[in-house]
Amino acid sequence: MDDQNKNLILATVLSFLVILGWYTFFPPPEPAPVVEPAVNETVATGDTAGAPVAGGAAATDAAATAQIAEAEAPKAPRIDIDTPRLSGSISLQGGRIDDLSLKDYRVSIEDDAEIVKMLSPVGEPGAYYALYGWAPGAGLAPDEVPGANTIWQPQGDNTLTPDTPVTMTWDNGKGLTFSRTIAIDEDYMFEVTQSVENTSGNTVALAPYGTLARHGEPAELKNFFILHEGVVGMADGELTETDYSSMPDFDVDPREGKAEVTQVAESGWIGFTDHFWMSTLIPESGQAFKSIAKYDDRRDIYQTDIVLPTVTLAAGQSSEVTTQLFAGAKEWATIREYEAGGVSGFIDSIDWGWFFMLTKPIFWLLHNLNQLIGNMGWSIIGLTLIIKAILFPLAYKSYVSMAKMKELQPQMEELKKKAGDDRQAIQKGMMELYKKEKVNPAAGCLPILLQIPIFFSLYKVIFVTIELRHAPFFGPFQDLSAPDPTSIMNFFGWLPWAGPEPGTIVALVFIGILPLLLGISMFLQQKLNPAPTDPTQQMIFAWMPWVFMFMLGGFASGLVVYWIANNTITFTQQYLIMRSQGYTPDIFGNIKSGFKKTPKTDKK
Incomplete structure (x- = not known):
């Protein structure tokens, strides 16, 4: 993945974080309702509602x-x-x-x-x-x-x-x-x-x-x-x-x-x-x-x-x-x-919210899966599989494009050496190379962009609909509309005492097992590719999984289950598709390189 592609992904993810954080802490005011011409239709009363008056x-x-x-x-x-x-x-x-x-x-x-x-x-x-x-x-x-x-x-x-x-x-x-x-x-x-x-x-x-x-x-x-x-x-x-x-x-x-x-x-x-x-x-x-x-x-x-x-x-x-x-x-x-x-x-x-064109069919599918499976947690995982299957053709093209980008990595490095500090020459040479090899550098970002409205729609479904209220999954997860009840403090539900109160600072610090799995799944998905060469981008990408882990830790556990399932399926899809194109991601090598000053370059 070249710097241009990584910049686009980085900008997309940071935009998502900024929007999510802004709307969480500074919710927008509701628009003023359209008021019809005032008609004095009610009678003032003592302790209960006034009655409308005819005539x-x-x-x-x-x-x-x-x-x-x-x-x-x-x-x-x-x-x-x-x-x-x-x-x-x-x-x-x-x-x-x-x-x-x-x-x-x-x-x-x-x-x-x-x-x-x-x-x-x-x-x-x-x-x-x-x-x-x-x-x-x-x-x-x-x-x-x-x-x-x-x-x-x-x-x-x-x-x-x-x-x-x-x-x-x-x-x-x-x-x-x-x-x-x-x-x-x-x-x-x-x-x-x-x-x-x-x-x-x-x-x-x-x-x-x-x-x-x-x-x-x-x-x-x-x-x-x-x-x-x-x-x-x-x-x-x-x-x-x-x-x-x-x-x-x-x-x-x-x-x-x-x-x-x-x-x-x-x-x-x-x-x-x-x-x-x-x-x-x-x-x-x-x-x-x-x-x-x-x-x-x-x-x-x-x-x-x-x-x-x-x-x-x-x-x-x-x-x-x-x-x-x-x-x-x-x-x-x-x-x-x-x-x-x-x-x-x-x-x-x-x-149903702004994305009603997504929330309605998503809930319909989730409802029917729950009718069939009888467990809302597994229904969310099943919903994730179906969504990923629907998006698979786009994901396939994206991951194939990413694999081809890896194949062009040596030529890109050679181009950078020849151009030196002339960034305009570097960009022009890269565009010519992409055109020659029929590679779309932005293709890898499309699945990420599509995930944002789907994420918000599912969040809306899980938060708003009563069918998720008190819906059990397994073990300590007896309410998928509530945050993860486990915590490091009770060894993720194995010890016989409750974790910290959801929504408190203590609960945010001593996270549960689901947010932890979310962070790990994002970290492994990130390591399918080597770290970017730019130190600033490298630092941001290194922290991103753990920022998401703490930020989403207080969300409804059903949403975190979806995100974990989505990351796991995405990791599997990307790994298998890239291997089918002749490129084998060096996951463990990329993890090791994260602890070094100079990122390790994957080998084909």
């Missing part, structure tokens, strides 16, 4: 002056939720879905760890809940429609299961009877049917709505640039993502309690997404609605709403509308089924 700006302004007072949530009766995957309850105060736990997921890998609690009622830390109602329009006062504190009356069964929906009713005492039926499937999708019957003798206008309210930012907020957390929504095929800190983003005061409103013509949804969990309000496909997101800084409440078109009911008329609520884990297979069932673009609620 246009005039009705909204009138309702805003008469704020709905809400006291601390009393101990209202509850309806139990019991499904194969969910447990919890629904409060009859407001009909809130505010108590929900995920039976299949625990907060840690310990056997006695608590199951994940997703929704919590008002009064508990991090209150997070869904509520539904009717926004008052012409002919109605706010207290004549069910609100966040309305006490509903249960009808029939008091346990919500996939086989037994529950129904609750409320009569406003002035001729309007409201009914709400909640059903649920085997996974995470609620179906909420709201109806109203008008026997008041007057014509009234009102609009059905659904609300997700979150008191404060989630305690488990990662605030990591590679992951989106906050509001996620789809509006007629356009995905929007808004961080909590940018919700909404106005010039004067980014948290003045106003709403960001989007008019959706026929298909969409909106909600909150966490690292692994999500809640989403979903109108029926083809239904127009207003998608609203806002932050109330007075009460530290984040809120998303769906407001359906206002209906006008004459005396004796009734109206009914059905919407859905997803509340659960962001499982690829489950979300894909919901998308196939009519929830437009739902698979994009998973944060």
